[in-house]
Amino acid sequence: MSGSDTSGRQETAAPAIELQGISKAFGPVQANKDISIRVMPGTIHGIIGENGAGKSTLMSILYGFYKADKGEIFIAGQKTDIPDSQAAIAAGIGMVFQHFKLVENFTVLENIILGAEDGGLLTPSLAKARKTLLELEHEYGLNVDPDAVIEELGVGMQQRVEILKALYRQADILILDEPTGVLTPAEADQLFRILDRLREEGKTIILITHKLREIMEATDTVSVMRRGEMTATVKTKDTSPAELAELMVGRKVLLRVDKKPAVPGDVVLDIKNLHVVDDKGVERLKGIDLQVRAGEIVGIAGVAGNGQSELLEVLGGYADATGEIRVNGQPLDLSGKHSDGRSRRARGIAHVPEDRQREGLIMDFSAWENTAFGYHRDPDYQSGVLLNNAAIRADTEAKMERFDVRPPNPGLAAKNFSGGNQQKIVLAREIERNPDLLLVGQPTRGVDIGAIEFIHQQIVALRDKGKAVLLVSVELEEILALADRVAVMFDGHIMGERMSAETDEKELGLLMAGVGN
Amino acid sequence: MEVMPKWAEVTLVPLISLLLAAILSALVILAIGEDPIAAVNLMVTGALGSTYGWGYTLYYATNFLFTGLAVSVAFHAGLFNIGGEGQAMLGGLGVALACLLIPWPHWTLALLGAAGAAALFGAAWAAIPAFLQAKRGSHIVITTIMFNFIGAAVLNYVLVNLMRPAGSMDPATARFPETTHLPTLHDILAPIGINFSKSAPANVTFLIALLACVLVWFLLWRTWLGYEIRSYGKSEPAAKYGGISPTAITMIAMLISGGLAGLMAINNVMGEAERLVLNAVEGAGFIGIAVALMGRSHPFGVLLAAILFGFLYQGGAELALWTSIPRELIVVIQALVILFTGALDNMVRMPLERLFLMMRRRNA
Incomplete structure (x- = not known):
């Protein structure tokens, strides 16, 4: 089950982070199963996996948001308990969330000291932060105007502020959760250059992503997660996107879309x-x-x-x-x-909306109720003031079969399907109306x-x-x-x-x- | 995957909540030096031990059914209608006008006419907050609460200045004519050989409340209108995407809700008092919120919860009458039931879910 990096053992330094046998269950769902991982200092370690594979849970355990049911965490060789995020920060772990945790109408400096103020007066803290910020800028080439207000900064800059926040708290280990989701390709390239620089200065970086390309470009080693398990840890240079995709899904996948040239009409x-x-x-x-x-x-x-x-x-x-x-x-x-x-x-006009959980589906409604949604006043779904529940159910069953929705149970609430199956329900509803x-x-x-x-x-x-x-x-x-x-x-x-x-x-x-x- | 089987969800959770409320109530009664077992005995015999007791229990339950259904329908549209009290007051005005102004030949016609007027007046009183919510974004919780006070003031004015019979000192309307008097359960059950108490106020309205229960269920789960109401209540962005007009659904759901609250007046005003008095609603509009919470906004749950609260009301009245347990303590007991069944739902649900998980794992 564990494919931990054997080459790591030959190195003399203790791993920056070592997780041993981490397990965590939420109700009936086993989010993490016996996960072991070693990340050597001064490396970029990628964690890749599909949505719901347990990546975020694992990182939340490392950052003290969740407590593992089983397993141990070692930071720089020391067994460490991380009951909350304060402990994580004290252990030198910094986290950059997918959705930034910044106060929009505060300046960069104010955001950086937030929660790390020294004493009751702001001015000395701000002065100290300004000095530290200059040093960090010098050391890592992370230049940001300390007096700029967050909401006036671009997304890429806001992300830098998040990284600076972590560095200001003396983080040696940086965890970045899907950092490129909101960036343009150019901004993403800049981010990877920054990460390279941080690695050169001896920081350890964990990069969580579902994008194979980023893993291939930026990481030294990569761990693949599937259904709560760590299926493999490999050196990035020894693997390929196709192999990683297969490890993520558990079968061979077509990475390119097979299609004939378009024949545009009217x-x-x-x-x-x-x-x-x-x-x-x-x-x-x-x-x-x-x-x-x-x-x-x-x-x-x-x-x-x-x-x-x-x-x-x-x-x-x-x-x-x-x-x-x-x-x-x-x-x-x-x-x-x-x-x-x-x-x-x-x-x-049929419409598969951008946010299926907010717009496309009513999460508490069953699959058949959702299949009628938007079309519930169509003649084949209603008779007079009544909904023709039987017809809708039968239609849903047929659609679920054609779109391979699993489980094929029309009575199950939308929230109980996986993301992919939810999307198939929406797609079946919209496409099948031709x-x-x-x-x-x-x-x-x-x-x-x-x-x-x-x-x-x-x-x-x-x-x-x-x-x-x-x-x-x-x-x-x-x-x-x-x-x-x-x-x-x-x-x-x-x-x-x-x-x-x-x-x-x-x-x-x-x-x-x-x-x- | 559901964590708990459905049957446990709908039976165990409310029953355990009730049990906890009962235990706490017992402790409170013990603390003031009374005997909780005797108190329970008295409540049960007083509310359920005779057809007289049942007559009162069902009379109260009828009121709570209407207001509970009113709150439930609005709940399903994601609207918190706290204005049941005011809507029921105005419903009473509708009933009084219908009964006093129109010479009805028979109680059946009078009932139809009065019910229509009650629903119309209740709906009208809900329409203004609904419109303000739909068009201006004024929060319906605030506006419906304010409309309770406005409703009380309107009723006060109308009763004192317009509808009070000349020479009467009492701010109430004249008695309704004989032909508008509704048959009580005694009148209905006597022909089939059941001797129901003559003096209890439960009347034919109870059957109408049961019918309303079925109709509300039908509306919500069988018609496309109900489907739209529930969709809008679950997710406004989704409703917009689906082509459901938020304005229309807000108005329709509140009109139905207000209408149901107004209908309560045929029970208390037409069926019991047979004239309109001040404060005829006696807080039933607010109890409706608790009933809807406890009944999970499902008509069947609302029925059970309404009967439970009917029992608490009648049993409580008996307690106040025959023991030295003060009236205020009855309110405490009612509050405990509301607290446990409505507000502290998760306190019971979470440990139960964990229990079911453990059992499942052991079986697996």
Whole structure:
């Protein structure tokens, strides 16, 4: 079960972190099973695994958020108890969370001393922090303006502040949880350069990610987790993405999407000069022009928060906009009066929303209730004022079979399915209505690799039936693999369109960062 | 995977909560030097030991059923309607107007007309907070509470200045005419040979409350409207995505809720008092919140919880009458039941879940 790194034993130094036989259960779910791992000082150690494989649980145990049911933790050779995060910090462990823990309207300096103030007066603490910050900047090349207010900084800079926070607390071990999820490719490259520098200065880094590419680029060793178990620990240079993917999923997976060249037909979706202003009066879409033809997949790339969500909301019928949208030549109502999800569906627009747990599904509802959702007033699902529960159930059963939803139990609540199966329920509901236009947001976010393959195949199959697909994803790899044409959004504009066969991540990355044509 | 089997969820959790409340109540009674076993005996015989006791228990239960269902329907739409009290008061006004202004030929027609008026007035009183919530985002908890006070003031004004018979010192309407008097359970059960107490106030409204229970269940779990109400209550973003209008559902759910609360008036105003008095609702609107909490907002659960609270009310009244246990202590007991069944749900649920897990692991 444990494939711990044998080469580590020949080295003389004690491992920076050693976990022995860590187990943790949440109710019936065994999140971590007898996990042992050794991370040598001055290395970058990757932990890779699908959603729900137990990576975050393991790190939470290391950072004192959870207490392990069994097992021991050794820091620099010393057996250490970590009952809470204070103890973790004292043991020299720093954590950079996926969602930053920063006070938005505080300055960088104020955020850095938060929780590590010396005494009751702020001024001496701030002065000391300013001095330390300069030293850190000198040592690691992490330059940030100490007086900048957090909300005015970009995401990449905010992440640096998180790293500085950990270093200020004298962390020797840095844990980064999915650090590149919110970064542009260029910012991610910068982050990896910083991590390299930290490693050179002797820090130990644990990088948690589900992106194979990052593991291959940045780490020295990598541990693979599957279903709460550590399935292997290998030297990165001795492995390959295909092997890691297989270890993660437990079977061979196709990393590329198998698809024929697109045969675009008539224009299905025609967007002209679309503007959206949100509740706070901020302009989110600043004049979007976009076409999607029958039989093609158009991908919208961009860092999250640049207007992609608003675009989907307008098309899905629950945000007001100005401008013009035509579907199959007929204008859509954008005033908000007759624009709602139901009338959009009647126009042949199906929508797999970006956040399936918030919008796409009602987590407490059963699978069959969710399968009717949005279509519950359709004639085949209702009779008079009543819902035709039997018909919906039968239909759900058929859909679950066709989409290989496991377990195939229509009565089970949506929250009890895994991420991939939840997404299949949504996808089955939207695709099987045979829409002219499918809107898909983040189709594989939080979905295991095995299901990703299936979901991609379904989307391509719909395209091959001559339907139009608009795909929004923050995963550039996914866009490049799936889309026939890519439009990049930045700050409410479309920065440019490229045929995906004729572009690469670097070019798209520049557009995503707002560097124009 | 569910941690606990469904049967345990719906039976064990409330029963253990009740037991804990009972034990604590017993300790309180012991502490003031009374005998808890004698007290329980008195409560049970007083509330359930005779058809007279049952008549009162069911009368109270009828009130709580309507207000409990009212709170439940709003709950399912994610709305916390604390205004049952005010809506039931206004429902009473509707009943009084219907009974006094229209010369009904027979009680059946009077019942239909009065029920319609009660529901209409209750719904109207809920409509304003609902509109403010749906259109202006004013929080419904705040507005419904305020409307309870406004409702009480309105009723006070109407009774004192408009509807009080000339020369009467009592802020109440005139007695309703004979043809509007509802048959009591005694009248209904006598023809089939059951001798139900004549003086107990339980009346035909109890059967209407049972019917309302079934209808609410049907609405919530069999119609697409109920489906939309529940969807909206579970997740507003999802409802928007699904094409369900938050404004429409907020209004509809609150109108139904207010209507149900208003319907209570045919029990207390038309069935029992046979005239409209001040404070006719006597807090039943608030008890409805506890009933809905305990009944998990399910009509069947609400039925059981309403009967339990009916028992506590009638049993409590008996205690106050025959022992030196003060009336305030009855309120303490009721509060303990609400506390354990409504608010401290997780205190019982978590250890139970752990127990079931252990059992499952041992079996596995």
